[in-house]
Amino acid sequence: MTDDTATNLLADLLAHLERDGEVSPAWVALHFPDGSLTRAWEATTDVLSLVLAAVRALGTTATVLAVCAVARAELARMSPSIVGARLAGALAAAESFVRGTGPRDAVDEAFGCLHPQELWWSRDPSPSDEAERVQAFGLGVGTLVWFILDVDAGAVTPAEAATSLDQNDPDSEYLATAQELLPSLRDALPCPTLEQLREAYRRG
Known part of the structure; x- marks a missing residue:
């Protein structure tokens, strides 16, 4: 081989x-x-x-919880910021949903609040370079969470979801960020x- x-x-x-x-x-x-x-x-x-x-x-719950744990560990190494707090909230929403204690809409809304336009509207005063780094990281995590939840719900096939992420800008940018989580996820799962x-x- x-x-x-x-x-x-x-x-x-x-x-x-x-x-x-x-x-x-x-x-x-x-x-x-x-x-x-x-x-x-x-x-x-x-x-x-x-x-x-x-x-x-292993199941959707175990996989999403592992993604969130890896993301939270990485977030803890970044400087505190409003966008970081938003990402922490998005992780909590995803964990709550897969544990059966929260709605899917809350996950979509929380990760959606990390998009650049949402941050601009909120006038996030965090240092721009750090905020952009955390924002890109958060949307990479969101890309994985959305992929898992959409495939699990049968909304799309894995091939359809992967093709859409790979070909549609700006999602492809966030998929590249998600790829950076691969070594940590391999260790966690x-x-x-x-x-x-x-x-x-x-x-x-």
């Missing part, structure tokens, strides 16, 4: 499962002879594939097993 193959293998596996609900024994024997997804998990450079695998195998993913698709 070449490095390039390993990089794309998690996305390929998910594409097979999304399309067919199963992967052939021959394909598994070729790419996962030991039954482990560890190499594909560690090699992937696509944060959307990583979180999609986690959602399918346990690597699923092939059987976990298969069972998730069998259940539908």
